[in-house]
Amino acid sequence: MAIETTKRTMTLNLTDAEMQVLETLSSQKDLSKTAVIRQALRLYQLVDHRLASGEKLFFEDEAKRQKELMMI
Amino acid sequence: MSSRRKSRLKRAGKNELAPADIVDGLSKEELLATHLDWQPDRLEALKGLLDAKEPWPEHWHWDWSKKAGLLDFMAYRCIGIECEGRMQGLMMASTLARSSRVGPTGRAVLYVEYIESAPWNLKDLVDEPKFSGVGIALLEAAIELSEEEGFGGRIALHSLPQSEAFYRKYMTDMGPDQSHEGLCYFEMSAEQARLFLEGGK
Numbered sequence A: 001m002a003i004e005t006t007k008r009t010m011t012l013n014l015t016d017a018e019m020q021v022l023e024t025l026s027s028q029k030d031l032s033k034t035a036v037i038r039q040a041l042r043l044y045q046l047v048d049h050r051l052a053s054g055e056k057l058f059f060e061d062e063a064k065r066q067k068e069l070m071m072i
Numbered sequence B: 001m002s003s004r005r006k007s008r009l010k011r012a013g014k015n016e017l018a019p020a021d022i023v024d025g026l027s028k029e030e031l032l033a034t035h036l037d038w039q040p041d042r043l044e045a046l047k048g049l050l051d052a053k054e055p056w057p058e059h060w061h062w063d064w065s066k067k068a069g070l071l072d073f074m075a076y077r078c079i080g081i082e083c084e085g086r087m088q089g090l091m092m093a094s095t096l097a098r099s100s101r102v103g104p105t106g107r108a109v110l111y112v113e114y115i116e117s118a119p120w121n122l123k124d125l126v127d128e129p130k131f132s133g134v135g136i137a138l139l140e141a142a143i144e145l146s147e148e149e150g151f152g153g154r155i156a157l158h159s160l161p162q163s164e165a166f167y168r169k170y171m172t173d174m175g176p177d178q179s180h181e182g183l184c185y186f187e188m189s190a191e192q193a194r195l196f197l198e199g200g201k
Helices: A016-029 A033-052 B028-051 B068-072 B134-148 B161-168 B190-200
Strands: A057-061 A066-070 B003-011 B017-024 B076-083 B086-099 B108-117 B155-159 B172-177 B183-188
Touching: A016 A033, A033 A057, A033 B086, B003 B076, B003 B134, B017 B134, B028 B068, B028 B076, B028 B086, B068 B076, B076 B134, B086 B134, B108 B134, B134 B155, B134 B190, B155 B161, B161 B172, B161 B183, B183 B190
Parallel strands: B108 B155
Antiparallel strands: A057 A066, B003 B017, B017 B076, B076 B086, B086 B108, B155 B183, B172 B183
């Protein structure tokens, strides 16, 4: 995607549980909280578009020979 | 809209540097224009190889026009390097972080989906390439994008067999990845990225 240089600031209201998840992901991935939120947006945009196009999202565990359809 | 920053390319076979621009955030239109610019040279070179009964490069079928749709999404970014009015190389990266497999595992890594030099810069296609160092310049741009994304300079890619020796000089070879047609997976740690940038400047 073409780069967008202008950035806007917003306040994010999260519950304690949501903030805990954000902090854990931030720590595990070595990313700032803003970067984690950006990652979530990118993933959501991509997945939402593909689902809207009629595709399905699966998780597969080759070792257990399991395939799980994600209902989103 | 794309942005530009200064870079350089080496005139192949000469000890001479040419000013170049890293063009960051190519639009679909810019990518398609590059595809159209490259196509006649690519086809002519492939025809030459066919006539000479020489093997074709492994990525001969890559079609950047078919990758342009990825640029509808924030998860992809296309970067080129332009010199003397023409795009000399292209790279498509996924800014959707992958998990590192080298060093501290599970850290965010920028994944390079595709990287290619213009057909007139490829030794496999022409006897006398015009510019060299296109791959190095684009890897530098990938590291800088990784830093900008907060990934610490970490990058990864799957390499075609013809390019493995090049990547092995700078990245850790994790061996064939069966989930990716058996292509070797390479990763550059934050430390390797730092050393790469120091060596390149």
